[in-house]
Amino acid sequence: MAFDYEKYLRMERMPHMWCPGCGIGIVVKAMLRAIEKMGWSQDDVAVVSGIGCTSRTPGYLDFNTLHTTHGRALAFATGLKLARPDKHVIVISGDGDAAAIGGNHFLHACRRNIDITLIVVNNYIYGMTGGQASPTTPFGMRASTAPYGAVDPAMDICQVAIAAGATYVARGTVAQGLLLERYILNGLKHKGFSVIEAMSDCPVQYGRRNRMSSAVEMIQWIRDHGVPVTRAKELPPEELEGKFVTGELHVAERPEYTEEYRRLIEKAQKAAEGAHG
Amino acid sequence: MAKEVRLWEGNHLVAEAAILAGCRFFAGYPITPSSEIAEYMAVRLPQVGGTFIQMEDEIASMGAIIGASLAGVKSMTATSGPGFSLKQENLGYACMAEIPVVVVDVMRGGPSTGLPTHPSQMDVMQARWGTHGDHWIIALAPAFIHEIFWATVRAFNLSEKLRIPVILLLDEILAHMHEGFRLPDSSEIEIVDRAKPTVPPDRYFPYDESQGDVPPLAAFFSGYRFNITGLNHDKSGFPTTNPEIIQRDMERQRRKIERHLDEILWWDEHELEGAELAVIAYGSIGRSAHAAVDRARALGIRAGLFRPITLWPFPEKRVAALAEQVRTILVPEMNMGQLVLEVERVAAGRCDVVPLGKVGGIPIDPPEILEAIKARV
Ligand code: SF4
Numbered sequence: 001m002a003f004d005y006e007k008y009l010r011m012e013r014m015p016h017m018w019c020p021g022c023g024i025g026i027v028v029k030a031m032l033r034a035i036e037k038m039g040w041s042q043d044d045v046a047v048v049s050g051i052g053c054t055s056r057t058p059g060y061l062d063f064n065t066l067h068t069t070h071g072r073a074l075a076f077a078t079g080l081k082l083a084r085p086d087k088h089v090i091v092i093s094g095d096g097d098a099a100a101i102g103g104n105h106f107l108h109a110c111r112r113n114i115d116i117t118l119i120v121v122n123n124y125i126y127g128m129t130g131g132q133a134s135p136t137t138p139f140g141m142r143a144s145t146a147p148y149g150a151v152d153p154a155m156d157i158c159q160v161a162i163a164a165g166a167t168y169v170a171r172g173t174v175a176q177g178l179l180l181e182r183y184i185l186n187g188l189k190h191k192g193f194s195v196i197e198a199m200s201d202c203p204v205q206y207g208r209r210n211r212m213s214s215a216v217e218m219i220q221w222i223r224d225h226g227v228p229v230t231r232a233k234e235l236p237p238e239e240l241e242g243k244f245v246t247g248e249l250h251v252a253e254r255p256e257y258t259e260e261y262r263r264l265i266e267k268a269q270k271a272a273e274g275a276h277g
Numbered sequence: 278m279a280k281e282v283r284l285w286e287g288n289h290l291v292a293e294a295a296i297l298a299g300c301r302f303f304a305g306y307p308i309t310p311s312s313e314i315a316e317y318m319a320v321r322l323p324q325v326g327g328t329f330i331q332m333e334d335e336i337a338s339m340g341a342i343i344g345a346s347l348a349g350v351k352s353m354t355a356t357s358g359p360g361f362s363l364k365q366e367n368l369g370y371a372c373m374a375e376i377p378v379v380v381v382d383v384m385r386g387g388p389s390t391g392l393p394t395h396p397s398q399m400d401v402m403q404a405r406w407g408t409h410g411d412h413w414i415i416a417l418a419p420a421f422i423h424e425i426f427w428a429t430v431r432a433f434n435l436s437e438k439l440r441i442p443v444i445l446l447l448d449e450i451l452a453h454m455h456e457g458f459r460l461p462d463s464s465e466i467e468i469v470d471r472a473k474p475t476v477p478p479d480r481y482f483p484y485d486e487s488q489g490d491v492p493p494l495a496a497f498f499s500g501y502r503f504n505i506t507g508l509n510h511d512k513s514g515f516p517t518t519n520p521e522i523i524q525r526d527m528e529r530q531r532r533k534i535e536r537h538l539d540e541i542l543w544w545d546e547h548e549l550e551g552a553e554l555a556v557i558a559y560g561s562i563g564r565s566a567h568a569a570v571d572r573a574r575a576l577g578i579r580a581g582l583f584r585p586i587t588l589w590p591f592p593e594k595r596v597a598a599l600a601e602q603v604r605t606i607l608v609p610e611m612n613m614g615q616l617v618l619e620v621e622r623v624a625a626g627r628c629d630v631v632p633l634g635k636v637g638g639i640p641i642d643p644p645e646i647l648e649a650i651k652a653r654v
Pocket of ligand 1: 018021
């Protein structure tokens with residue numbers, strides 16, 4: 001039987017504002033299938049976002065949904081999760097939102113290893129505001145604020161996440177929706193901070209400026225530039241130049257923040273009782 | 278067991294009062310002269326089953342308290358001038374989305390790094406207009422240790438009742454001064470919790486005007502699935518660009534302040550009867566002004582004191598009546614003239630309004646205020 005997406009969509013909010021051919025929908029569908037597999041009640045899930053095309057996602061979804069300020073979704077989500085550690089908090093962000101203006105919150109959510117799942121839709125551009133360069137715009141590629149090609153080297157979001165302490169890090173693409181779903185599912189199952197980067201297409205603001213004006217061309221470009229992690233290990237670094245590595249890049253076990261805090265509460269209460277008794 | 282009078286530091290009492298008012302989440306970032314609030318919360322909150330978190334920056338701590346409040350947990354953060362500036366975008370979000378939170382700003386000299394360890398009253402206008410766009414907000418400026426306690430409780434109660442951020446404005450003097458205070462028992466404290474929806478989830482809208490000027494706010498994860506955004510929104514909380522809906526929503530937000538002025542406005546008056554000169558002062562300078570007025574009265578000068586504790590919304594009606602009554606209003610404050618602008622606006626030429634602004638990190642003492650009074654009568 002076909003998957004019932006409408007169970008999770010606020011159909012009265014349709015049509016959505018995304019452009020035809022945009023990859024965000026593929027990511028959202030993968031996310032919804034993964035949530036279904038978790039068997040969670042919609043009442044127990046919050047979806048939090050910042051600002052940008054990707055960040056419009058929560059409004060279309062039938063969960064507890066929170067559309068915050070630019071870059072700050074993880075900060076709001078941290079408060080939400082600490083207030084209700086028993087519930088499930090998912091953050092969905094664009095590359096500009098997560099890696100530029102929200103970069104500090106990203107680093108520290110990774111460091112705390114708080115049990116939140118972050119999905120970053122990376123389409124190498126600020127779509128909503130008109131195609132400005134983002135921290136992930138590949139070197140030499142064009143944007144409305146990089147008319148001669150980007151001179152800033154691109155950031156590898158997954159490598160940053162691993163270095164900062166995230167305990168589940170995976171990268172998928174919108175060219176492979178089922179794999180993406182599996183990474184999101186594993187991220188949701190994982191106890192700790194999970195980062196799933198979805199390489200996605202923005203044919204309107206990015207592709208158009210970089211000789212890939214159709215979604216098909218862009219998705220082909222994404223497919224051709226992804227190297228599975230097992231194969232990447234065998235390749236010399238020069239051959240990975242300009243490519244990105246896909247797959248489950250990092251899985252580790254480390255104390256989770258809200259559980260650590262629960263232990264801290266017990267310790268503090270015991271000490272206070274001792275002081276009084 | 279009745280508690281005893283003991284010495285309290287202002288910052289510590291803010292934190293303890295917050296806990297007694299029901300605060301169970303605090304997110305903060307170190308900044309002088311407010312850090313003792315965070316330090317105290319780090320000790321005390323886990324003892325009462327609450328959560329303290331030191332966030333990565335001021336912006337994050339403002340975001341985190343909004344998130345926690347949305348889950349139904351009373352939340353607070355504390356900061357000082359530069360940090361208060363950093364919080365302003367998310368503070369505006371809390372105004373737009375109508376999320377109850379309490380923000381303490383311990384005022385120090387500024388702008389920029391300014392005088393980090395010295396007092397000022399320079400954030401009066403920032404408290405009102407620091408965030409962008411039209412918005413309504415409440416700011417309280419207590420002057421004594423007991424007032425710090427009750428203003429903190431009131432800050433939570435007002436924010437819960439009206440679904441609005443409340444700013445607690447202290448200055449470095451009050452934050453670090455130790456004074457005697459007996460902590461009330463919880464039975465002596467009235468606690469207000471935000472209204473919860475009574476309608477079933479499919480008929481719940483977080484900004485439903487038909488539910489009153491302050492529509493109930495359901496907690497996340499309570500079975501009411503709804504949307505919160507910083508975009509202008511319709512009653513259901515979804516984005517809208519419809520000018521009529523936006524106008525109506527903003528009018529309702531203004532109304533929720535205007536219709537509750539009796540509960541929001543709080544001030545103290547001293548020797549105003551028959552006064553021909555009124556001093557308007559707040560916070561620690563309100564105390565200097567009190568002493569100066571007593572000395573003036575001893576000299577036979579008919580001076581009085583109006584000491585607002587609620588600075589925003591400004592107590593317009595009472596100040597307008599004072600402007601009718603007196604010949605001069607003197608406004609001493611530790612800045613180059615902020616609240617005096619509001620006094621001038623409200624007095625509207627009915628009396629002389631004289632600023633007495635002083636900066637440099639030292640308080641305005643009673644003799645200085647007395648001299649200014651004498652020069653005017
Ligand atoms: S601008 Fe780009 S990212 Fe935004 S909706 Fe259109 S295609 Fe998608």
